[in-house]
Amino acid sequence: MAAATxxxxxxxxxxLQENGGGAGQRPTNGTRRRPSAAGSGGSTPLWRVAxxxxxxxxxxxxxxxxxxxxxxxxxRQSPAPAVxxxxxxxxxxSGKSEARQxxxxxxxxxxxxxxxxGKPTVRTDSVINLDHGDxxxxxxxxxxxxxxxxxxxxxxxxxxYFSDVGNVCWFLEPEFGRQVRRLHRTxxxxxxxxxxxxxxxxxxxxxxxxxxxALSPSGSGDPISIVSTAPYYSSYPAVTDFLRSGLFRxxxxxxxxxxxxYIELVCSPNNPDGALRDAVLRSEAGKxxxxxxxxWPQYTPITAEAAHDIMLFxxxxxTGHAGTRIGWALVKDREVAKRMTKFVELNTIxxxxxxxxxxxxxxxxxSDGYDMGSGSRHRxxxxxxxxxxxxxxxxxxxxAAAASGIFSLPEETSGHCSFSNDTAANNPxxxxxxxxxxxxxxxAGFLRGHKILTRSGSQFGADPRYVRVSxxxxxxxxxxxxxxxxxxx
Amino acid sequence: MAAATxxxxxxxxxxLQENGGGAGQRPTNGTRRRPSAAGSGGSTPLWRVAxxxxxxxxxxxxxxxxxxxxxxxxxRQSPAPAVxxxxxxxxxxSGKSEARQxxxxxxxxxxxxxxxxGKPTVRTDSVINLDHGDxxxxxxxxxxxxxxxxxxxxxxxxxxYFSDVGNVCWFLEPEFGRQVRRLHRTxxxxxxxxxxxxxxxxxxxxxxxxxxxALSPSGSGDPISIVSTAPYYSSYPAVTDFLRSGLFRxxxxxxxxxxxxYIELVCSPNNPDGALRDAVLRSEAGKxxxxxxxxWPQYTPITAEAAHDIMLFxxxxxTGHAGTRIGWALVKDREVAKRMTKFVELNTIxxxxxxxxxxxxxxxxxSDGYDMGSGSRHRxxxxxxxxxxxxxxxxxxxxAAAASGIFSLPEETSGHCSFSNDTAANNPxxxxxxxxxxxxxxxAGFLRGHKILTRSGSQFGADPRYVRVSxxxxxxxxxxxxxxxxxxx
Numbered sequence: 001m002a003a004a005t006x007x008x009x010x011x012x013x014x015x016l017q018e019n020g021g022g023a024g025q026r027p028t029n030g031t032r033r034r035p036s037a038a039g040s041g042g043s044t045p046l047w048r049v050a051x052x053x054x055x056x057x058x059x060x061x062x063x064x065x066x067x068x069x070x071x072x073x074x075x076r077q078s079p080a081p082a083v084x085x086x087x088x089x090x091x092x093x094s095g096k097s098e099a100r101q102x103x104x105x106x107x108x109x110x111x112x113x114x115x116x117x118g119k120p121t122v123r124t125d126s127v128i129n130l131d132h133g134d135x136x137x138x139x140x141x142x143x144x145x146x147x148x149x150x151x152x153x154x155x156x157x158x159x160x161y162f163s164d165v166g167n168v169c170w171f172l173e174p175e176f177g178r179q180v181r182r183l184h185r186t187x188x189x190x191x192x193x194x195x196x197x198x199x200x201x202x203x204x205x206x207x208x209x210x211x212x213x214a215l216s217p218s219g220s221g222d223p224i225s226i227v228s229t230a231p232y233y234s235s236y237p238a239v240t241d242f243l244r245s246g247l248f249r250x251x252x253x254x255x256x257x258x259x260x261x262y263i264e265l266v267c268s269p270n271n272p273d274g275a276l277r278d279a280v281l282r283s284e285a286g287k288x289x290x291x292x293x294x295x296w297p298q299y300t301p302i303t304a305e306a307a308h309d310i311m312l313f314x315x316x317x318x319t320g321h322a323g324t325r326i327g328w329a330l331v332k333d334r335e336v337a338k339r340m341t342k343f344v345e346l347n348t349i350x351x352x353x354x355x356x357x358x359x360x361x362x363x364x365x366x367s368d369g370y371d372m373g374s375g376s377r378h379r380x381x382x383x384x385x386x387x388x389x390x391x392x393x394x395x396x397x398x399x400a401a402a403a404s405g406i407f408s409l410p411e412e413t414s415g416h417c418s419f420s421n422d423t424a425a426n427n428p429x430x431x432x433x434x435x436x437x438x439x440x441x442x443x444a445g446f447l448r449g450h451k452i453l454t455r456s457g458s459q460f461g462a463d464p465r466y467v468r469v470s471x472x473x474x475x476x477x478x479x480x481x482x483x484x485x486x487x488x489x
Numbered sequence: 490m491a492a493a494t495x496x497x498x499x500x501x502x503x504x505l506q507e508n509g510g511g512a513g514q515r516p517t518n519g520t521r522r523r524p525s526a527a528g529s530g531g532s533t534p535l536w537r538v539a540x541x542x543x544x545x546x547x548x549x550x551x552x553x554x555x556x557x558x559x560x561x562x563x564x565r566q567s568p569a570p571a572v573x574x575x576x577x578x579x580x581x582x583s584g585k586s587e588a589r590q591x592x593x594x595x596x597x598x599x600x601x602x603x604x605x606x607g608k609p610t611v612r613t614d615s616v617i618n619l620d621h622g623d624x625x626x627x628x629x630x631x632x633x634x635x636x637x638x639x640x641x642x643x644x645x646x647x648x649x650y651f652s653d654v655g656n657v658c659w660f661l662e663p664e665f666g667r668q669v670r671r672l673h674r675t676x677x678x679x680x681x682x683x684x685x686x687x688x689x690x691x692x693x694x695x696x697x698x699x700x701x702x703a704l705s706p707s708g709s710g711d712p713i714s715i716v717s718t719a720p721y722y723s724s725y726p727a728v729t730d731f732l733r734s735g736l737f738r739x740x741x742x743x744x745x746x747x748x749x750x751y752i753e754l755v756c757s758p759n760n761p762d763g764a765l766r767d768a769v770l771r772s773e774a775g776k777x778x779x780x781x782x783x784x785w786p787q788y789t790p791i792t793a794e795a796a797h798d799i800m801l802f803x804x805x806x807x808t809g810h811a812g813t814r815i816g817w818a819l820v821k822d823r824e825v826a827k828r829m830t831k832f833v834e835l836n837t838i839x840x841x842x843x844x845x846x847x848x849x850x851x852x853x854x855x856s857d858g859y860d861m862g863s864g865s866r867h868r869x870x871x872x873x874x875x876x877x878x879x880x881x882x883x884x885x886x887x888x889a890a891a892a893s894g895i896f897s898l899p900e901e902t903s904g905h906c907s908f909s910n911d912t913a914a915n916n917p918x919x920x921x922x923x924x925x926x927x928x929x930x931x932x933a934g935f936l937r938g939h940k941i942l943t944r945s946g947s948q949f950g951a952d953p954r955y956v957r958v959s960x961x962x963x964x965x966x967x968x969x970x971x972x973x974x975x976x977x978x
Contacts, residue, residue, distance in 0.1 A: 118649025142645035149644025156631035158812040160607025246733030323842040353812040
């Protein structure tokens with residue numbers, strides 16, 4: 001799945017300055033040539049007119065986009081909102097009179113007590129926190145699906161530790177396992193037939209640790225080296241090392257690793273830079289874990305059905321349900337699946353069944369949206385919504401970077417998506433943003449000064465001129481972010 | 490909270506043979522004198538009559554108890570049962586017509602998909618698995634409460650990673666925190682005012698690890714020693730050591746520990762033997778973690794409001810919702826609470842909000858049952874149900890052990906319970922059963938031969954003549970267990 005990643009600097013006059021490879025080249029983050037200041041050559045009146053026109057065009061485009069955005073996606077958060085009017089095919093309320101629906105809705109809102117609403121609502125002068133990949137962009141979609149993705153949990157349900165005593169993963173809710181396999185059959189992004197075991201985890205972070213535990217040699221020798229190509233997800237070193245385990249130890253960038261025994265983490269599309277990746281090490285004794293959290297059609301074209309030994313997924317990024325803390329691993333080897341299960345048993349004695357049932361319901365609603373046989377009049381299609389949203393946001397961000405003139409972004413790549421059967425762009429869940437101003441060596445610090453919180457490149461084993469910016473926040477926060485970014489000079 | 494634990498052997502002729510201390514003495518498991526075979530002295534006709542009468546009386550008592558049990562608690566598990574007819578004061582369905590209630594009930598059952606039902610239903614010749622403390626005894630109670638403990642989760646709810654950005658524990662659902670404090674105010678088993686931080690975990694096992702992480706020295710020195718008085722919960726050594734952490738290491742029985750720096754785990758009432766415990770080590774540099782999972786009125790009299798530095802609780806044992814995987818810690822020191830929070834962040838990026846909301850609803854229903862101001866006509870009182878059940882089961886077990894003649898159990902202790910304002914017995918969630926037959930050195934193996942699965946004393950740092958038996962399984966499994974136990978000679 002290796003693909004080209006070039007970086008394109010959009011200068012204030014709209015010129016493109018490229019850096020990095022063509023097809024098949026690795027990302028070259030942090031090594032690219034600094035562009036010379038735009039138009040430092042002969043300054044003619046014509047040049048001035050061109051620059052002015054270009055800036056005006058960029059700003060106008062951005063304003064237009066933001067206007068459209070605000071009109072079409074008004075922010076609808078309220079402290080504890082009632083169920084948004086469910087569609088006629090809602091499975092719980094189907095066929096009931098409108099008055100009764102209202103009554104039930106009210107009753108349910110009271111039964112739901114007071115759930116949290118995530119980060120506080122923002123105003124134009126607020127600190128905008130895009131440090132975490134909080135996927136609240138998807139809330140709008142799930143409000144529209146109404147009762148299709150709603151669950152009811154009676155007080156006596158799933159009280160036991162056990163879900164499926166005969167299964168390798170004895171705490172896996174069978175319904176969740178079924179919906180995982182069904183969704184992969186629908187999207188064809190990963191093989192999930194009987195040759196794979198499904199292991200459920202409290203988010204994919206727990207499964208990441210479970211995989212390290214399962215793949216580490218069981219003897220009393222030195223800890224095995226954990227590596228990943230830089231820039232790598234900042235949690236990998238942190239989670240690997242925080243308990244100072246004698247089983248495994250962080251060993252940094254896979255490209256500079258020497259040795260035969262290792263576990264290579266392959267995140268594709270990659271967090272933080274969205275690059276599509278393959279393993280770079282090829283030792284017989286080496287092992288790989290594929291983190292495919294972002295390998296879904298809203299972020300990237302589905303170019304092949306992945307079929308690796310261990311593949312990690314999470315509802316946080318596939319459907320946006322981060323608060324539900326559910327991830328899953330598709331695992332080929334039965335013994336590895338058993339050891340991963342053992343890890344989760346020792347760590348948390350299984351995984352919340354409430355969340356598994358909720359995730360099952362949500363995944364089911366996603367598959368239903370693309371199931372031609374389901375006969376529903378109302379189509380709620382998550383990946384269509386998600387891709388539309390991501391395309392929109394990336395356009396806004398590129399326009400903002402161009403208007404500002406001091407930032408550059410990875411070049412857009414595209415490919416044929418077998419799921420949507422068309423050519424689709426790579427629209428990563430994070431922007432890997434570089435500040436090109438000569439005097440800014442710490443981009444995160446610079447943005448913090450403008451009340452924009454991002455994660456520094458240094459946390460990803462990369463240059464601190466880079467930052468990772470979440471593209472998945474709510475419309476209001478994202479809108480304020482791009483407006484503010486565009487104003488930075 | 491130290492209390493007497495003596496062991497009483499009920500011989501076949503009903504005589505008591507005691508071993509171990511009076512008030513204030515420590516448990517003396519594994520050191521007690523073997524009783525001589527009953528009646529090995531002169532064999533007179535009168536003696537034979539007495540033995541016969543005694544055995545007959547025991548068996549009759551057991552039969553009577555089992556009969557009463559079967560009548561009053563018929564087993565009601567069905568593969569995916571609909572909501573049991575909700576009481577008139579059900580908060581979701583209040584004031585609706587009966588016909589409508591039925592409709593809604595049906596709709597909800599379909600919305601709930603197919604949740605698991607725990608371990609399979611048993612028959613009289615089944616293997617009975619009492620190895621785990623699977624708290625399904627409480628299902629019957631929660632079926633009776635109907636919609637009072639039911640929750641509805643709309644598809645768009647709690648999608649964010651964040652619950653309460655201003656709180657030390659940023660992923661704690663405020664409603665769950667409120668209900669935790671309210672329940673402790675109701676039961677008065679632990680101080681939970683503003684001087685304590687609530688840290689939520691994926692079960693209390695995760696919080697146990699979090700506490701070790703938080704209390705370990707942050708330098709690069711040797712791992713700190715983790716100790717607990719034997720017999721100790723079998724998970725303590727397993728969970729402490731499975732990642733071979735450089736921060737902490739299992740060091741065994743607290744009573745034989747030499748040194749100043751340690752973390753002592755104090756489980757009270759103790760898993761496996763139900764003894765009430767205090768810390769045994771007293772070094773200034775030492776730290777303690779109090780595991781109070783079983784310090785609830787159904788298991789033990791509430792004799793004082795505990796107010797230790799770190800206290801761990803879980804819904805698995807307090808309300809029986811093991812599948813929900815929710816525990817909480819009450820933590821005095823802000824920095825320790827922050828480090829525990831950091832552990833959970835690195836381990837699982839927070840805790841399922843679905844489960845937190847469900848647990849909040851369940852805890853709220855428990856408190857409501859004892860809230861004189863709530864004005865509800867229907868009283869669903871968990872601790873009354875739980876105590877009744879535990880008293881019943883302990884009576885059955887003691888009768889079965891007496892009928893068998895080859896087992897002994899810890900002596901029953903009692904105390905004044907400030908919650909119920911009466912004298913109450915200690916009715917532990919596990920039976921610490923000893924097989925007294927000379928030729929049985931491995932009690933777990935012996936019972937396994939009779940299709941009863943228990944956990945060997947050797948896993949608790951104790952004599953393998955002991956086993957831990959869960960007292961919290963469903964009525965049918967428990968009934969078959971005691972019947973089978975009574976028949977062993």
